[in-house]
Amino acid sequence: MTTHEPPPGPPVALGTWPTPVEPLPRLAAALGLGEADLVVKRDDLTGLGGGGNKVRKLEWTVGAALAEGADTLVTTGAPQSNHARLTAAAAARLGLRCTLVLPGAADSPPSGNLLLDGLLGARLVWSGARGRGELDAAASDVCTRLRERGARPALIPFGGSSALGARGYVRCGEELRRQVPDLDTVVVALGSGGTMAGLVAALGAERVLGVDTGALDDPVAAVRAFTPALAGGGATRAPLRVRRDQVGAGYGTLTGPVKAALTLAARTEGVVLDPTYTGRAMAGLIAAARDGSLRPGRRTVFLHTGGLPGLFGHKEAAAWAGTGVFPDRP
Numbered sequence: 001m002t003t004h005e006p007p008p009g010p011p012v013a014l015g016t017w018p019t020p021v022e023p024l025p026r027l028a029a030a031l032g033l034g035e036a037d038l039v040v041k042r043d044d045l046t047g048l049g050g051g052g053n054k055v056r057k058l059e060w061t062v063g064a065a066l067a068e069g070a071d072t073l074v075t076t077g078a079p080q081s082n083h084a085r086l087t088a089a090a091a092a093r094l095g096l097r098c099t100l101v102l103p104g105a106a107d108s109p110p111s112g113n114l115l116l117d118g119l120l121g122a123r124l125v126w127s128g129a130r131g132r133g134e135l136d137a138a139a140s141d142v143c144t145r146l147r148e149r150g151a152r153p154a155l156i157p158f159g160g161s162s163a164l165g166a167r168g169y170v171r172c173g174e175e176l177r178r179q180v181p182d183l184d185t186v187v188v189a190l191g192s193g194g195t196m197a198g199l200v201a202a203l204g205a206e207r208v209l210g211v212d213t214g215a216l217d218d219p220v221a222a223v224r225a226f227t228p229a230l231a232g233g234g235a236t237r238a239p240l241r242v243r244r245d246q247v248g249a250g251y252g253t254l255t256g257p258v259k260a261a262l263t264l265a266a267r268t269e270g271v272v273l274d275p276t277y278t279g280r281a282m283a284g285l286i287a288a289a290r291d292g293s294l295r296p297g298r299r300t301v302f303l304h305t306g307g308l309p310g311l312f313g314h315k316e317a318a319a320w321a322g323t324g325v326f327p328d329r330p
């Protein structure tokens with residue numbers, strides 16, 4: 001099995017950089033902040049395959065796969081994985097094959113990210129796996145079988161997160177330093193950890209607030225595992241700022257604060273979030289504004305990491321919409 005840790009090949013160009021930064025004055029006012037206190041970094045607009053944070057990581061991990069001569073990208077994720085969808089898009093862009101190894105049994109009809117996975121030409125392997133260990137083992141088996149058939153598979157890590165993939169977010173942190181020189185705090189969804197790790201390496205632990213999405217049992221350990229290998233990350237001894245109060249009943253569940261965050265962002269700014277990642281990050285930002293951890297007069301950046309297809313593949317969100325909770329405004 002091929003793993004992708006430094007030393008890397010050169011990154012491959014997949015996205016559109018830099019992503020824009022836009023003001024959020026109406027949302028800021030609704031949260032009791034000054035109108036200029038809140039901006040959004042639009043990493044949902046990274047270009048490839050519907051966009052999202054995973055494109056920055058894939059530039060590095062797929063760059064390494066190409067340097068090794070891979071002809072097939074293999075990766076794992078939840079059925080509605082944005083990372084899996086964007087790995088399929090990267091493969092299509094580069095003329096590679098792609099196999100996505102997913103847990104459990106086929107979700108039908110395919111919706112959201114799964115619909116796009118098929119459209120992008122990925123082969124889906126429903127592995128029956130019930131946990132991360134089983135899923136990793138299934139992906140390893142798939143790579144072995146591909147190799148036996150003469151293919152050259154490269155295994156891209158779960159969530160795209162490795163010290164190598166996190167380099168994409170060191171670059172995002174550097175972009176942010178130029179775009180928002182007075183940045184006080186950037187708020188980001190914390191899943192497999194690579195996004196936060198890169199930002200911490202670039203900006204310092206004190207300026208990054210991660211909102212746990214419940215994807216991992218110990219997300220802090222995941223972030224800590226990636227930072228030492230990153231430029232600037234070796235010096236990071238400061239405690240990580242992580243909120244774990246938005247997980248609710250678990251990864252992917254639709255919580256009350258997430259519903260409120262989705263609704264507020266959509267209605268104040270026309271910004272659409274997803275229920276699993278960015279909705280949780282925004283719920284964490286709202287909680288932080290309420291408890292005083294984000295203060296008026298300081299500049300907060302909300303990192304929009306994409307994930308919109310997940311909204312259309314989320315059964316609880318569809319049921320919520322069906323309950324008539326979205327009346328016309330008077």
Ligand SMILES: Cc1ncc(COP(=O)(O)O)c(C=O)c1O
Pocket residue numbers: 052053081082083159161189190191192193194195196277278305306307308
């Ligand atoms: C839309 C979206 N935002 C945020 C994240 C979290 O990023 P990371 O896995 O690097 O912690 C993910 C991960 O799957 C994601 O799909």
